[in-house]
Amino acid sequence: MGFINKILPNKFKPLSRDIGFLSNAIIYKIKCIRRKTHSYPILILGNQKSGTSVISGLLGEISSKKTAIDLFYSGFKYSLFLKWKDKKISTKEFINKNKIEFAYEIIKEPHFSVFYQELKSQFPHSKFVMIIRNPFDNIRSILDRLDIDGNKENLEDSDKKKIFHSWNLVFDNHWIGGERTQYIEVLSERWNIICNTYLENKKDMILIKYEDFLLNKEEIIKILSSKLKLDNNKEISHLLEKQFQIKGRKKDVDLTEFFGGENYQRIESICKENMKKLGY
Secondary structure, three states: OHHHHHHOOHHHHHHHHHHHHHHHHHHHHHHHOOOOOOOOOEEEEEOOOOOHHHHHHHHHHHHOOOEEEOOHHHHHOOHHHHHHHOOOOOHHHHHHHOHHHHOOOEEEOHHHHHOHHHHHHHOOOOOEEEEEOOHHHHHHHHHHHOOOOOOOOOOOHHHHOOOOOOHHHHOOOHHHOOOOOOHHHHHHHHHHHHHHHHHHOHHHEEEEEHHHHHHOHHHHHHHHHHHOOOOOOOOOHHHOOOOOOOOOOOOOOOHHHHHHHHHHHHHHHHHHHHHHHOOO
16 A cells, blocks of 8 residues: 555545545554563653654664564554543553564654653553654654645645644644644744743653764764663665655755745744753
């Protein structure tokens, strides 16, 4: 389905994704039977498009540990995250619906960033890593991933159609206590909420700034693996430039040009306090 979805016209992609999910979900549920979850997985948090995939992937490679990159089932059936936050299902129930990934030793899922307390209660002996990226680059990367321009006042219907499955949760913060409605303000507010999760619990988290990782990828992964008490003897130099997620097409566009003056100021105004606290 992944290859087919790539070559399909855009108007057919949502249907292709849904068909692919429904067929794979049946297989997923069968595989979950009698699957045992890990007692204390390493949990990688961080906003979408902040470098969580590449850092988690390289960490798994250097330590030879099985690594889950995002949750398959809840990534499509994203109402489960809403039910979990509203306490309509328990943390244990959520885990049981995503057993395959929770059986791995390293689990990366950006949506976990707003469930730290729930996960800490369920896995008191787990180690948590928070990945943070400069909000201007982070928000640009999110929009680039969905092929949405950053210089609009409001999203058009054609833009909203590009936001699929659990990406819908990224553009609406009401379920996590947010109040903003303009799309750049929403993404800025989300960045703040996730940063606050780290700042309020930093004694129990390992912080990795994506910019530090870019300066010396292998060294940062080795330092992180040592802090997590994982082996780090496996060679990963040949993987340092591997794309673990789709590469942004506008990553080299000047940020003020990408966002325009008003939206650039929105990010700066909303995020400046936490940017200062985190050394940006």
